[in-house]
Amino acid sequence: MAVTILKERWTSKVAEVTIGEGPKAVKVGGDSTLPYLTFEGQVPNAPVVALEVSDVYPEDWPEILKNAWGDVLSDPVAWAKKAVEFGADAVALRLDSAHPDKGNASAEDVARTAKAVADAIDVPLIVLGCGVEEKDAEIFPTVGEVLQGKNCLIGCATQENYNSIVATALVNGHSVIASSPLDINLAKQLNILITEMNLPSDRIVIDPLIGALGYGIEYAYSIMERARLGALTGDKMLAMPIICFVGQESWKAKEAKDEGSPEGYDWGGQYTRAILWEVMTATTLLQAGGHLFLMRHPDSLKQFKDHVAAISKGAQY
C-alpha cells in the first residue's frame, strides 16, 4: 500500500543569522521545517557548537571537565586556541572577571581580553558578559568597539540592559543574544523592543534560558517547539535562531558533577554519565529547535557532531 507522506505546508521560516567574518564565518537558522523533517522543508545550516572559555579560572568546574582542558584554563587566549583545535565552530568567551564578586574588572580590562582572544582565533567569537545586568551594560560599549568589524554575537541582552548592548551592536556591526526567562511572550516582547531600535531581525538570536536534562529541560523544550511553530507560521518576532547554554546548565547537575553515586543506587561511571548529560541536553533541545549550542567538554562536542551527521541525512521517501 502506498502511504501518502503527510507534509505540513509551512508558510514561513526561521531567520538566518551570520556570525563572524572571513572563511570560517557561520550561518545559523534558515530552517523551513521542524527539526530534521527534511521531507517537507529545508534545514540549510548545521547547528553551530561553541566551546566556552572564561577569563577567570573556572573554580567550580568538576575535575573531569578541567582535566579535559589541561593547563590552559588560566589563560583565555590559549584556552580559546585549544577550543578551536578541539573542533569548535565558534568560541564563546565569558567575561566573568567583570563580575563584582570575581574581581570587578573594568570595561577596558575585559575589552583587552576580548580583543586578544578574537585576534588569536579564526572562528567566530561569541562574547558573553558576566551576567550582572548593570555591569554588562557598562562593559559592552567598550567591548563592542574593540571588536568592531568582527561580526561577533554579543550578550546577553535582557529587558533591563538591552539598550546599551543593542546600541553597541548597531554601531560596531555585531549580533545580539536576546535573553528572557522561559516565556514565549517575554521573548517576543524583547525582540520587538530590540528591532524597534533598528537592529534587523537577522542579527538577533533568542536565548530562552534552558534547563538541563532533569532540571527543567521540559520547559525549554516546549517553549522552543512553540517558538519554532510560530516561526514557521509567520510570526517574525519568534523567527530568530535559538541559542542554548547547554554546558552551563548541564555541568550544574550532580549527575554530571559527582564522581560517585548516591547511597543505595548505582549511577555508573562518571565519564559516560557526564558526557551524556551534556550531549543529551543538547540533542534533545536540537529536536526542539535549537541552533547554537554552548558546550564545555570537548568530547561532548564530538558526540554531538557525530549525531548531527547522522540526523542530517533526513528520512528518504
Added chain:
Amino acid sequence: MALTGLEIYKQLPKKNCKECGQPTCLAFAMQLAAGKASLEACPYVSDAAKEFLGAASAPPIALVKIGTGEKELSIGNETVLFRHDKRFEHPTGIAIEVYDDMSAEEIAAKVDAINKLVFDRVGQIHEVDLVAVVNRSGDAGKFVEAVKAVQGATKYPLILISSDVNAMGQALEVAAAGKPLVYAATAENYEAMTELAKKYQVPLAVKGSNLNELAELVEKVTALGWKELVIDSGAREVAQALGDLTQIRRKALKEKFRPFGYPAIAFASNPENPLQEAIDAGVYIAKYAGIVVISSADPAVVLPLITLRLNIYTDPQKPIAVEAKIYEIGNPGPDAPVFITTNFSLTYFCVAGDVEASRVPAYVIPIDTDGISVLTAWAAGKYSPEKIAEDLKNLGIKDKINHNKIIIPGHVAVLSGKLAELSGFEVIVGPRESSGIPSFLKQRWN
C-alpha cells in the same frame, strides 16, 4: 478516515436524553469526533450504528498492554503531537536486549544488571520496563533456554525477538502466561505469527521494511482478526526513524489512518557505540516511540534516558509539588539545622537528598510556592520574606528547636535581612547549589 461530528450525529438515536452526560445528541457527536468521549456512554445506540461508528470512535492510537501484574506496561493512547498541547500519556517503555547466544552466566549477569537499573528521582522510583530476548543464535532450542532463564530471573515483561515461527511457538509455550510482546510479524511470516499471537492472546509487533509495507502488513494482520499491535517501520538509522515515527504519529492523529493507529517501537541498539545509542534512544523518547530498545545495561546510559523520559512525559500544566510541611531527615534533635526551600518536588528532593548525604540529621521545610523552583518563585513573588516568615510561624518550627537559626538557599541571599527582621530568626545563607550542603555543614555547623 475520521468522521465529522455531523456524520456521527446521523447515526445517533436523537433522543437528547442527556444520559451520555452531554446536553444533546449533537454535542455528544462532537465530543466523539474530537476523540473526547466514548460511544459506550450512550445506552441507546443501535448495533448497526455501533458497528459503523466503532472504528471512528476508537482512540486514534490504540492502548496496548504488555506483561501482567505489577510490571504491566501500557503504551499508546496518545492524543497530541506536541506536549505543550496536552501532556503525553504513556511514557515510552525502555527495553534492554539479552542475546540467546550468550552463555548462561553472561545472561544471568546481564539480567542482574538490568534488575539493578533502579533510580530515585523526585521521590519516585524509576526503572526500565522490558527485557528483550533476541534469538541471535538462530537456534530454537537456545532461544527457549534463554527465554526460560530470563523469565526466571526478572520481574519485567519480555519482548520475544525472532523471525522464526517455530522458535517463537516454542518460546510462547513457556512464556505466554507473562504476556510478552511477540516481535515480529513480517511479510514472510505474518500469518503464522498472527496465529500464535491469537492463540496465546499476546500483543504482536508488526515489522515492515518501510512505511508502505508496514501499512500493508498491519491491514493483513488485522484482517486475520488480531489488533493488539505494536508497529515498526524497520528504520534503524536515526534520521529515517525520526521521519517514520513522525509520519506514524501524524497520520494516526491527523488523518486517523488506521494502519498507523498503534504504538510504535524503535531500536536504538548499537553495542559498539553506547553514547550514540543513548543519544538516538533519546530522540525516540522525545519523538513518539511507545517502546525504545537498547543494548546497554550501563546505568550511566540508562539514567539519562529515564530522566529524559520523566521530563518529556510530565504534565506541562502542573509542576510536581510536595506537601509544604516540616520534613525530618535522619531523626533530627532540637539542635539540628533547619533548611528552608520550596515545594517544587525537584527542588525539595535535591535538597533533601543532599542533606541526607551529609549524614547530619536536619529539618527541611519547603515553603508552598505552588510547586516552583527557588529563583522562579522568588522572581514571581512567591518566596518573599513575608511569606516565608508566616509559613515558618504556622508550621511551628520554633517549638522543635533549641537554637534560632535557619538556612536559606544561596540564590536568594538578598532575602536574609528582611527575613531575619520579620521572622526573628538568625538567617544563614547556604550554598547556591544543594550539592554544596554537605561541605557547608562541615564548615558552618557543629
